[in-house]
Every structure is written in structure tokens, then in C-alpha cells.
Amino acid sequence: MVKYSSRILLRTKPKEMNRLFWIFIFVILGIAQSSYAQGILSSLEFLQYNPDAKSAGMGNTYLGNGRGMYLYGDPSVFGRNEDRLFASYSLAVLPKNALGMTLYNSFSAGYKFQPNWSIMAGFRMQTNPSIPIIDNSGFELGKVKPNDWSIDFGSSVGLSEHWQSFVMGSFIHSYQGLNASGVAFSLGANYANDFSLSQLPIQYSCTLALSNFGWGLKYGKDKKKVELPFAAELGGKLDVPFLANHKVSIAGIMGYELRTSITNRLFGGVGLEYEFMKFASLRAGYHHRNYMNSFTFGIGGHYKFIALDLAYIMTQKNEFNQLRVGMSFGF
Template identity: 30%
Template sequence: MALSRKLSGYIRGSYLMSSVGVTARGVAASVGVAYEDNFRLADDQVVYSTMALSLDNIGPKLSYRGRTSGGSTDVRGKVSLPSALALRAGLHTALTDDHTLGLALSGGYFYHLRPYYGLYGGVGGEYLWRQMISLRIGASVQMRHMIYSAGVGAHYKGLFLQTAYTYSPDMQQRGTLSLGLSYTI
């Protein structure tokens, strides 16, 4: 939804599925506002900048089920989404009509993930081919834990499918898959 020429608001819905020892599924929404601008470098290369403030992963608890590490006992239950108040800044530039490179910084506060309330921050890079296929890498700090990630996404007319793998020396590896719809009014 365009609020002005450079300011817009958005609502994003997602179906989430994750496997962290057990399989969890659920739905979530994110709402936010973004300011976008651009500037030219000395060689006439256009760089686009974005700053966004959002409330992410609002929704009911995720339902999960699986087996204990020994495989003998079924576990079921519900867990809160990692809801967060987030601030993001990004720069990206088109190298050619088909190839775009970007850099992003993010930070925020987890407010709905007991016992992991607190600040987080990260940096990441993205390569985008024809505004349809994205490859991403990143690193973040959450509650004194370094987390590294790599992912791929497909985007088409507001629909997106993303998958990512995360690694941390201090925590379990995680794989995520999300399918969603992003609609701009």
C-alpha cells in the first residue's frame, strides 16, 4: 500500500513448516512500513536503498509432533513463533537487467519466544536472478549465539517459496521451508 511516493506499508502472510528435531507447522503474518529511495554513484550506477520497520511472525502457536532422540516416545504440543519487532536496512543494485546484488543489515527484539527474549542482529547478502530466483547467505547473533545461514527462494507475482539451512556451533542445525503471499495495494 503506497502511503507516499517513497513510503509504503505491507502485510505479508506465510505458511511455516520447520524441522528442529520435530516437525512444526503454522501460519503467520507480518506488518510493516518501508521507506525506499535511490542514488547514483560516480560511474552512474544506481543504488536502491530501503529502511523498514516491521512486526514479524504474528500468529497462533506452531503445532509440532515428532519422536524423542531415542525414537521411542511421541511428542506433541504447541510452541510460540519467534515473533519480533525488526528494523532492516538494505542496499541493492542491478548489475545487468537479469542480475541484482544486495546487502542487508537487520536488528530487532524477540518478544514472544521464551526464554529467548532479547536483541538480535545480522548481516546478509543476496543474489537475485530476473527478480524470480534468489540465493542468500548471512550471519547473525542471537542471545550470544553466532548463526550462519544459506538459502534459496523463488518469487512470482507476489507468491514466494523460500528454504534455508542454518548452522551454529552452539545449537542444532535447522532447515526451514516457507510458502507465502505478499500483496502490495
């Protein structure tokens, strides 16, 4: 998440204010973003956020994992589960600062037409606190409220008993004092199988994906371009049932940033989940990324067709700590 400067001073003549207003706002916001959080480069980082509260509590290990927010993690997981229809909502909340609170809302739903073919759609939006615009006389001229959103569509296709593929497309709109729109795509393949180890039945799943590739967004008349957070990712999960009603899951993810504007491109995470009677779960994990390392904790519950998950992401900076809540319905 991006922390913006609380005040922007415009030292121009009143007659020039309207003409330069939006261009100046965009430049200031860009400087504030690039100078904070050890390398956060653009508002388009919101495309990398994982709204799935289950996998968020496990070190953001969303590939081959997750519950409800399949579209924004691994659509092939929905292709493999028993539900024919799902709907989900997720909310991420950052601590309130002097300007206000940053929120991240996500909605998604999907339908399985056949056992080997499903479609999904969703909407996600990040809203940041309003930034007051102050002139050199100390008068407030207005406010800018940065926000980013996307409308997303995806599909998973079963290629065989063990292989699934998925594709996702997004229409993105960003407002940072100036408006910009664009498109992004993601695609991947998943392999799942099982084996026995000392008479323990073990199920595993592995996904390889290319995420958020396409053309960067361009803001305003000057066409200031911002890169999409394009990345190659590999992740998966191992499920180990033991005793009658107990299961332990181990998950991992690793990735490499393919855009050229950052230096520390490697990222990854590991997570662990204990599940009791398919009803209650405890989770923990660790996630590493160039601008933010975090410990994650989570709990979850599942009853009939309703699931509720809660995750807390504890970062190096308290202002970036996150609480994520997710609710999903599956039929």
C-alpha cells in the same frame, strides 16, 4: 528452541500425585529451560523466531526484507509491493532427538484495500516432543507435550510516498504443563527511497520497530510470570541492480533486548542475496544472538504468482540447526 529433560521423576505418595502433578511439571520444565542453551529463559522465545525463509537465509534480516511472511517480519514490505493479496505458509524443522521432533508452523495472509492501507492475519505454533512422566517405581503416569501458539493481526499504513507504518497485535497461549495466555504488540515505521551511484540505481529501505511488548504470561495458581521478549530493532536492505537481469541485495539488522532477565542484550545479523532474472536467488548470512550464533544459507525461486524459499540455519549446537521452507502466493 528448548531442549527438555527426557524424564521427570516424581517422588511423592500416590494419593498426592494428582494434586501436585501440574505444579511440579511446570517447575521442572522451567528449570530445564533456564539451564540450557546459554540463557534461553522461556517458551516465549518462539515469538522471536523468524518464519520467513527468504530473510532467514540472509542472517534473519527480516526488517525491510522478506517474502510472504510479512506479518511476522516487516508488514510495511507488503505495503510497498505490487501484490493486492498474499497467502503464505512456513515450516521450520529441528533435528529429531530421543524424544521426537520440534516443529514450527506459520500461516499468514493479507489484503490491500487501498495502495496505502493493508491488513494481515496469521497463526503460528511451536510443538515440542512429548515428555514422559515417570513415578519412583518406574511406571509411566502420562505425558506432557509442551506447545505455544499465537493468533496475530496486523496492518500497514502509507503515511507518504516514502514513509510506511505498521502495528501488530497477538493473542498468545502457552502450555508447559500449566496453561497461560496473554497479549503482545509490535509497531514500527519504514522509510524507503532510491539514489544513483556511478549510474547504478540503488534502492534502500530502513525500518525501526518495537517488538513483543505487553504484559508477561502467568502460569497456574502460583502466577509464575514469564516476560515477553520485548526488543527495539533497526534494520534494512539495499538493492543494487546491475547488468540486465542481475541484482545484489545487502541486508542488516541490529537490536537490543529491553527485558531485564537477560544480560547479553545486543543481537544482529547481516545477509547477502544474488538474484537472477527475478526468478532464482542465492543467499547467505550470519546472525548473532545471546544464546545462539548461526550461519545461514538459502535459495529461492519465483514464477508468476508463486514463490518458494528454502533456508538452512547452522548453529553452534547441532540439535538447534534448522531447516525452514516457505511458500507464498501473491496476486
